[in-house]
Amino acid sequence: MTFIKPRSTATTRDRLLTAAEMAILDKGFAATSIEELIVEVGITKGGFFYHFKDKSALIEAILERHLVAEEVWLDDLFASAAKETEEPLAQFLVFLRLLQEQMAALPDVHPGCLIAATCFQERLFTQTVHDLAQQNLLNWRSRFHARLTAIAKVDPPRYQIDLEAMADMLVVLVDGAIILSKTVREKEVLPRQIALYACFVAGVFGDVG
């Protein structure tokens, strides 16, 4: 009766993470039970707690993995943009266009932002989780801020502007657009906001007709 699958090293843990990430983005952390995850992955409760000491450890691991993946993804987008042009403003606008295209290409409403999902569950998570989320957003902020500073050096802004707030604005727009998009069930919201942000940037630094 005891059907034992071949030893699967880290695969089971990874499949657990993937199943959990999808379920959490889909319906939220609290609504995702350990039970359904182990059924999906095909292990038992003991197996789950062998990998993660509790539910919080699970979301910590998801966030960590997510952070790395997102970093790579952002790097790729920046690299693609850098291939097209060397001029900082043009490069940033290409990056925004790529970002917009990727968001528009998603089949459904954006599955949602893990950070935001954890943000409204304060007491449910450990400090580590909140620290990871913070680190992630600060990373976006500083990356965009560096770009904007580089742009401002070449193309000084037409009027006095808060570059740090402008860097934050993209982060904020993405998270906010996901909320609006999910709530009103319109997938165009996110790409449209990115496009509008690009307009803003172009209007501040460039000469738009």
Place this chain on the structure above:
Amino acid sequence: MTFIKPRSTATTRDRLLTAAEMAILDKGFAATSIEELIVEVGITKGGFFYHFKDKSALIEAILERHLVAEEVWLDDLFASAAKETEEPLAQFLVFLRLLQEQMAALPDVHPGCLIAATCFQERLFTQTVHDLAQQNLLNWRSRFHARLTAIAKVDPPRYQIDLEAMADMLVVLVDGAIILSKTVREKEVLPRQIALYACFVAGVFGDVG
């Protein structure tokens, strides 16, 4: 032993709503137990379920009350702005300034947006809750869109711009800024984003130096 307080009509229900709203904004819906609410309000479990058939009914009621309060608050801000000037663009900019001031005056990081808190808990709530949230955001969208259209009639935009996206942008910015603000624990984020949005609006429609 049975200590019976004077009949309190709707007060108990209202106190329950207030306690729940604060707790939910503070730590999330899932982390808020019925137990702690009834202790705070000083009733028993039976009393709770007398007022609300379940936890979902509680958040429905909170959202309903919130929707009304927010509407009044928005109306007041618009009315105050209308007192200062009649010109649509100037009026909207005054409104944004007032909004910014109110957000900056909050003692802490903004307690958070109920809509966003529900958005990432899809399966935990009833359809009614999501419909209420949707209605709320669509209300903001259409209000701001009406303002922007009025502005565009008097001061045509300097370049082709998507006014609906621009209306959404304010909604998106507020929700997104709350997330960023809560996550990185910087209360200035929200007022700064509103200020930046005002810059954007002024830059699109007005003549800024």
Place this chain on the structure above:
DNA sequence: TGGTACACTTGACCTTGGGTACAGTGACCC
């Protein structure tokens, strides 16, 4: 004055789900 509706209380009980504990067990590795 008496009746009825309201706003609860009390307490017993059920279920789900997170979490613990621990003794196995097959596969793989040295």
Place this chain on the structure above:
DNA sequence: GGGTCACTGTACCCAAGGTCAAGTGTACCA
């Protein structure tokens, strides 16, 4: 052939959501 890894299986605890039925003081109304 011994140890470790990656689990299984079982049994059990606790918190929290939720149900049910019977009771009780208060207020208002006829």
